[in-house]
Amino acid sequence: AQSVTQPDIHITVSEGASLELRCNYSYGATPYLFWYVQSPGQGLQLLLKYFSGDTLVQGIKGFEAEFKRSQSSFNLRKPSVHWSDAAEYFCAVGTKASGNKLTFGGGTRVLVKP
Amino acid sequence: DAEITQSPRHKITETGRQVTLACHQTWNHNNMFWYRQDLGHGLRLIHYSYGVQDTNKGEVSDGYSVSRSNTEDLPLTLESAASSQTSVYFCASSVRGDTEAFFGQGTRLTVV
Numbered sequence: 001a002q003s004v005t006q007p008d009i010h011i012t013v014s015e016g017a018s019l020e021l022r023c024n025y026s027y028g029a030t031p032y033l034f035w036y037v038q039s040p041g042q043g044l045q046l047l048l049k050y051f052s053g054d055t056l057v058q059g060i061k062g063f064e065a066e067f068k069r070s071q072s073s074f075n076l077r078k079p080s081v082h083w084s085d086a087a088e089y090f091c092a093v094g095t096k097a098s099g100n101k102l103t104f105g106g107g108t109r110v111l112v113k114p
Numbered sequence: 115d116a117e118i119t120q121s122p123r124h125k126i127t128e129t130g131r132q133v134t135l136a137c138h139q140t141w142n143h144n145n146m147f148w149y150r151q152d153l154g155h156g157l158r159l160i161h162y163s164y165g166v167q168d169t170n171k172g173e174v175s176d177g178y179s180v181s182r183s184n185t186e187d188l189p190l191t192l193e194s195a196a197s198s199q200t201s202v203y204f205c206a207s208s209v210r211g212d213t214e215a216f217f218g219q220g221t222r223l224t225v226v
Binding site for chain 2: 004006009034036042043044045046049090092094100101102103104105106107
């Protein structure tokens with residue numbers, strides 16, 4: 001069965017510093033990969049997605065992620081964090097064959113220090 | 115604008131009662147999903163549907179049911195609510211398997 005691991009439950013970062021959130025997956029098929037962000041009390045907003053092609057993916061709000069097949073990873077990065085980036089971030093995996101049923105990681109909560 | 119809406123946003127119910135959470139999307143998406151979100155578990159799939167009259171069980175389907183009588187709606191029913199079903203529930207939809215899913219705002223359900 002597929003699984004998604006986000007090793008960091010909480011990350012605290014200073015405003016203006018860089019951010020990297022880790023995501024590792026276990027999946028037999030070629031996966032579709034997603035990062036979603038959830039602000040407090042809100043639904044999930046898609047940051048970026050990888051289906052195929054260029055393994056470096058650009059998303060909204062200045063985020064990017066890199067798919068590394070050899071490491072089964074899809075880490076999310078942002079060069080300079082803003083206070084508004086404080087939220088919970090979820091990595092998710094799906095496949096076209098599964099009709100995009102998603103398997104989610106446990107989430108990483110990001111706190112931003114002034 | 116097209117959207118996906120969930121109602122109610124908050125619900126408190128008693129153990130043993132039947133509860134139905136509504137999900138309505140106006141994108142005409144074929145695929146619809148219900149997830150529950152619990153601390154430390156991320157989101158887990160409860161039920162999903164690929165079209166009218168199609169429903170399938172997900173990872174944590176025990177105690178839940180869905181029905182799909184039209185494209186727009188996928189109501190989630192808790193047959194006999196239990197305290198273990200206290201959670202935040204999210205509905206999502208997608209056009210097809212190779213597109214992203216869009217999520218509703220969630221329903222916070224408390225079973226007392």
